[in-house]
Amino acid sequence: DRKIHSATHEEILKGATTDIYFLRTLDILKEMDLDSTTVTAEIFPRKHGVFAGIEEVKNILKNKDIEMWTLDEGEEFSPKDTVIRIKGPYKEFGAYETVILGALASACGWATAAREIKEACGEKSFLCFGARHVHPSVAPVMERAAVIGGANGASCILAAKLLDIQPSGTLPHAAMLIAGDTKKIAEVYDEVMPEDHKRIVLVDTFKDEVEESLRIAKALGKNLYGIRVDTPSERGGVTPNLIKELRYKLDMAGYNYVKIFVSGGLTPDRIKKLSEVGADSFGVGSYISAASPIDMTMDIKEVEGKPVAKRGRLPGLVDNPKLKYVQL
Amino acid sequence: DRKIHSATHEEILKGATTDIYFLRTLDILKEMDLDSTTVTAEIFPRKHGVFAGIEEVKNILKNKDIEMWTLDEGEEFSPKDTVIRIKGPYKEFGAYETVILGALASACGWATAAREIKEACGEKSFLCFGARHVHPSVAPVMERAAVIGGANGASCILAAKLLDIQPSGTLPHAAMLIAGDTKKIAEVYDEVMPEDHKRIVLVDTFKDEVEESLRIAKALGKNLYGIRVDTPSERGGVTPNLIKELRYKLDMAGYNYVKIFVSGGLTPDRIKKLSEVGADSFGVGSYISAASPIDMTMDIKEVEGKPVAKRGRLPGLVDNPKLKYVQL
Amino acid sequence: DRKIHSATHEEILKGATTDIYFLRTLDILKEMDLDSTTVTAEIFPRKHGVFAGIEEVKNILKNKDIEMWTLDEGEEFSPKDTVIRIKGPYKEFGAYETVILGALASACGWATAAREIKEACGEKSFLCFGARHVHPSVAPVMERAAVIGGANGASCILAAKLLDIQPSGTLPHAAMLIAGDTKKIAEVYDEVMPEDHKRIVLVDTFKDEVEESLRIAKALGKNLYGIRVDTPSERGGVTPNLIKELRYKLDMAGYNYVKIFVSGGLTPDRIKKLSEVGADSFGVGSYISAASPIDMTMDIKEVEGKPVAKRGRLPGLVDNPKLKYVQL
Amino acid sequence: DRKIHSATHEEILKGATTDIYFLRTLDILKEMDLDSTTVTAEIFPRKHGVFAGIEEVKNILKNKDIEMWTLDEGEEFSPKDTVIRIKGPYKEFGAYETVILGALASACGWATAAREIKEACGEKSFLCFGARHVHPSVAPVMERAAVIGGANGASCILAAKLLDIQPSGTLPHAAMLIAGDTKKIAEVYDEVMPEDHKRIVLVDTFKDEVEESLRIAKALGKNLYGIRVDTPSERGGVTPNLIKELRYKLDMAGYNYVKIFVSGGLTPDRIKKLSEVGADSFGVGSYISAASPIDMTMDIKEVEGKPVAKRGRLPGLVDNPKLKYVQL
Amino acid sequence: DRKIHSATHEEILKGATTDIYFLRTLDILKEMDLDSTTVTAEIFPRKHGVFAGIEEVKNILKNKDIEMWTLDEGEEFSPKDTVIRIKGPYKEFGAYETVILGALASACGWATAAREIKEACGEKSFLCFGARHVHPSVAPVMERAAVIGGANGASCILAAKLLDIQPSGTLPHAAMLIAGDTKKIAEVYDEVMPEDHKRIVLVDTFKDEVEESLRIAKALGKNLYGIRVDTPSERGGVTPNLIKELRYKLDMAGYNYVKIFVSGGLTPDRIKKLSEVGADSFGVGSYISAASPIDMTMDIKEVEGKPVAKRGRLPGLVDNPKLKYVQL
Amino acid sequence: DRKIHSATHEEILKGATTDIYFLRTLDILKEMDLDSTTVTAEIFPRKHGVFAGIEEVKNILKNKDIEMWTLDEGEEFSPKDTVIRIKGPYKEFGAYETVILGALASACGWATAAREIKEACGEKSFLCFGARHVHPSVAPVMERAAVIGGANGASCILAAKLLDIQPSGTLPHAAMLIAGDTKKIAEVYDEVMPEDHKRIVLVDTFKDEVEESLRIAKALGKNLYGIRVDTPSERGGVTPNLIKELRYKLDMAGYNYVKIFVSGGLTPDRIKKLSEVGADSFGVGSYISAASPIDMTMDIKEVEGKPVAKRGRLPGLVDNPKLKYVQL
Ligand SMILES: [Zn+2]
Ligand SMILES: [Zn+2]
Ligand SMILES: [Zn+2]
Ligand SMILES: [Zn+2]
Ligand SMILES: [Zn+2]
Ligand SMILES: [Zn+2]
Ligand SMILES: [Zn+2]
Ligand SMILES: [Zn+2]
């Protein structure tokens, strides 16, 4: 009668998601009286990226008899940089290798993708809309990592709560389709929402995007903060030419205060091109949610103070000036 | 004082990870007396894949006043196939769109990658070793999906428990490095483990893989089930030539009963080539863990029995003979 | 005070557009008493194509003391096929080489492009809309060649007259822009035109193509023969997805008798794709008008009955079973 | 009993080659009392090019009640530059859209290709030899445009007359083949031509080009102005190595005053390479004659002084500082 | 005062060209009392090819106390095929490894290239003209290998003597240049040579190849066996078009008995194309002379009857049914 | 009863390896009283390279009644540079064309490849190990050319003798396999060799290269000069990662004085990469031995002081400031 397959917080903290072979290793080392051997382990990635997930790692290792050094969340790392160093009796942390590496891999993957989007946006803002593309248990982990990487907000309610911000987002196509007319629902939306809410209306459901935008701008007047364009791929998606025409015609009709918000399969490249012709803000989903985890490796670098390594690796510690000592 | 950022089961079930705009939509539709409108929504993917994650979706929608049709776990779908159809008052399920799509996207992504591995393995078996590459909260979700896709086992303890199987795996490099010699630890491992455990020893830590394999085979005799080769990329990884030589020399020395288990960056292509020259079994990590979620779209296809669609989509239901009615 | 730079019919017939060196050649050969030498010349192309232009050539050579063999208009030729053979005293036709080759080159180029369009259309029809892309003096030459190649009609009035058919075409964007609304002008157009005229209305000027089509279909009812879609490249052009949606929604609304006519940068490839999803008829401009002329070469193959050739060519006649004797 | 299919000057001027739909448009607008609406239309190309053909356009629009601004012949334009602006009652010029655009498209295409050749030639000269590759009615239009683009002369007699220059050209292969020996005909050509004519002899008909050049140079002595090399593709065409050898051996034999004139499939690239090794002058055919027309678009930008545009285009005038007011 | 740097036959036979480390190996093995160890060594290539050079190897190993198995000259081998197996005390043949491998590598490389030419020639014949591209000491080795591969003759006098055939070849460009006229020297050549000599005359030195061929054919009449075309790359080399024209014009003039012999940078591809249009015979230089040696490896596969191998290779003999026992 | 097929020194010097047609040419020219014609011939290559082989050419032409100019061995030449000029009666040297060109072609090919290796090595040294890949008669010719190109030594005994240097090289895999253990044979090798011999031991025969290197370093102590790594392609060859790890672990163990010598399929590119991570010296085989000969052409440029050339070439001498007069 377990309804959801994800691990609970308690299961994670007590190591239930670890790989079986770490438990076996501890049994065997104990048999050899080696389980308390002092080792120094280092964690490193194979790719460039943005560091995230360390807060969970600290909670997992809290109260263990070890020393730890690490990077801060949001800092960038290069391939083979040491991002965490742990020193202590192997039995204190050996069984958590799976859990630690996994927490970092996912978070760093999402934070890194968000950073690439941020670099494309420059001064302009973007929201993370990826919650619908990942398992709900990690949706808040992802949106939190996206904000570390540079996102200006998130639509997932729980994520916003964790980050202590307001969740963001407009009305979806479903609302329009049920109401049957964009203008009709936009008017109710305008009435219902609190005064300080920034009204943004989705304009591609029924009519030509430009025609609908002008119609909504006329209906809501100064109350309209922006319009959202999300043209589906079957209609060619949102193109620079469309945004250019939309901006031009909104301005011509006196609506230069209306912002243009774009969503739908956005990538850094597309964002740069749309931004140049007048898009003001972006909603990004798959580019962040589908980012591959950044795989992390944990290597034992010293055993009882002596450098070691397996074949193919160089023995001994690898210094990284960004590492800071962490109080657990 | 929340230690882990993932959503708890309770949070997921009560919709805390949904996107904010669905709640707003319900408010506004209510204002318009439209929240109880009967709608039929369909969920479809954009890519070919293997269906997984539906058990969680059923639990999420349990006790709602809706009708639902869906595929079985493990069935394959093509692009634009309807994989779920839901009919009922919009307020009954509208707010769960984010959660449902996310649960499917992740699970289908992993199951599909596992199926590709399965097709490369043919009659041979493989284990999912990807737990270390994803957030611990979804590690059991991933390993469960991998088994749906075709994996013969998993190393994550909790996943094995959920699947009601024994977790699998050998000893890691860390054990070898702390013990300082592969033969020494292999002998203790052999003593300590229950008789029916299949002893598999990792052979690339200190010595030439072939030399170490012969040394371990001599030491453990008939107790040795197999050896694992995981040569790091710095040493060229595991190649067909290496496996061919290893098999040849094990056989020549009379150890033809010793299985060869391979791990390290495996893909369907590499598995096919290694299998041809004698590898017996495989451990697969990133190929499964880094699989992109298969994004799902939920479109409203009928409103009060009348076909609707936004611009770019075709109104009305899309039949799929694989759909079965589900008792919630 | 010549208003137009093209050659008049009289100038062409008397050889005024020939290259100067042919006149000089005749002077010099006369000085050598060689201008009456009997020669056999053959004309051949370098590419595959469709033969056109021979009617003008016959008129140019009418009453000359020569024998001539040639292909029929509309027949296909392969590279190096003899398409015309002329035998007679060199002075009778030598000065017309430039004129003959030019008349064929242009006409064959256009007819060949039209044939490629025809092959893409299969049973469906297409009109040549290229008059606006070529000098008005050759617009009727081009449209005539297009009909030889397979076009079902032409929009150029003079061309239609030469071909003894009705000129075809709908109303242009200019009409819509001046009237300010597509429906308004469509209604007047419907009133004004004779009953048997097939009413086709252009629908992409102001609104979403699908919305406008349904609006016009409702307004004109059974009087509407078809709609024309000519979406500009700035809006992604006419795509298979758009046609598919348009056909689907016209049918759903009961307008399955309304034909879909497409124009705008059409090529054989695009026509095939649009035809598959429901386009009924096509308007083709640049693909025909911008077709390169098919350059023709005239080589002297016999002098006084003896095979000759310049270096690089093979002396003597090249037989072609398609050649027929022509009465001049 | 029309012998040639091209339009006569009278037909062009009275609009007989226009597309039928412009006449219909006028009828319908008249019915709506809109045919005298004041509109401003602009013509623009999609590509970079050289402007030509405006003289004919002015003659076509002479005496109409409109204002017009335009570029000069020979000026370059960029994509989307306004090249012509016309303002006045629509009925005054609407029916001439087809004719005007066509006159420009062909002339600009040829002038642009000629300009590219000119840029490759630098200080050296080239002649347009393309008359044999286009319909005789437009041969003078093409050669005139080529001269606007940069050609130093033309071989078509009528074109030369229109341009008030001497037509240029040497003797063709036909002359050599009938005479049977290059030297024999060269000697007669030398005798017959006026003293100030620049004698150029074609040398690739029967013998090795170098051997024949030296033979002709010896025969004509100081009377020889140059030789023409036109080696056919079957013999590898005219190559830089051949020109280098020819120049070297002419110089070695004391004929350094003999110019080398090249023809046969020349392109800007080949001209640059041949020029570097000693070619003095060029005859260019297909590169100019097969140049695609540069399609022009006429858009209505203002109706009764108010900016308009169809979907996908930006309303209102587009300024171009090169535009000058034209007195019609 | 050594005039030539190549090794003499005596130096080769006594091992003076061996690598120094084989001598050292024997010294050290002797010190260890291992120099008389019985070993079995096998020689194998890495590429497909044609076997040649074994006659020299047999002479080098004559009178050694060993057993040997080998392929025949002219047989083909595949990658990793055993081409020679030697069994005996290591000191009997160890020092000859360098010499044996080298003799095979060069000869097999040349024989293989000749075989590729042979396959392109089909029934037609070709001569090896590569002597001028390799050191004179190996010119006869190369031409002998070429004949094993399929060449029908060789121009090197010593090679012909070794092969007991007549050396072949025509007159070079030097002869033509000194005589100053091809016809003049061809006539003397015709007079001087014995009656049964096949007269072949090189025709590209001074004049157009076709013109010169017809001139020589007329001068020598039925005495002319063939003409050789060797057009230099500066003039485009010998092309299929040239051969086609040459054959056509020789036949037209009644010289259908005159053979066409081609030389100059020939490859299998070019030979196939030239053969199709009438070339009768070929002279091949660089394609054979520049063929890379086919590197051979000698591996010890058994030591005192026990299979051995270094890392990366499989221990024990590799059977090849083509191997035959050799009586030394 | 000729045991080896290569030409002897005497055969080479008396012209026995020349092409037959040069002898025929002399006969015919004699018949025409032209064999004593004074000609100037020049030899040129088609590619950039390093000059070698001239010492043999001088010996071949010694005592002929000619004048000669040439480059020095080791000088570089560009395509079409005159590298040798010979002036004198044709009969004095005409028959040696084949021999001279061949001697240069092979030697220049090898010297050029060695120069490319030298440029990749920079300050580091390399040995030529290619003797096993070419016919033994030219092995000393090749190794001599390699030293001219930049090699620091050679393993072929005779080549070393000609160059008056010590032959170089370590022990081969055969020695290790017969002895059965690398350490055992390394110890005997250490005892047996003279004190000043630089001991280099091959370490990849039986064990992991790093493990074996440390084992040998411990056994031989300060006597060990270097180790040689020659990992076969079946095991991935020698890679930068392997050398980096080897250097790191040798240094860590206190053996920083031990040099790393690499062999096995080396190219300039691979040498650069291996050198950067710590390789000290290189053994190069196929890159040099398989270098294509650099084909040379001898053209007659003057006959009795008058410039001549065949079609396609420029008559007269081509100056090269590097040419020096040679006293024969
Ligand atoms: Zn970055
Ligand atoms: Zn949308
Ligand atoms: Zn599948
Ligand atoms: Zn490993
Ligand atoms: Zn066809
Ligand atoms: Zn349009
Ligand atoms: Zn320009
Ligand atoms: Zn020509």
Ligand SMILES: [Zn+2]
């Ligand atoms: Zn073969």
Ligand SMILES: [Zn+2]
């Ligand atoms: Zn030649």
Ligand SMILES: [Zn+2]
């Ligand atoms: Zn160089």
Ligand SMILES: [Zn+2]
């Ligand atoms: Zn080796």
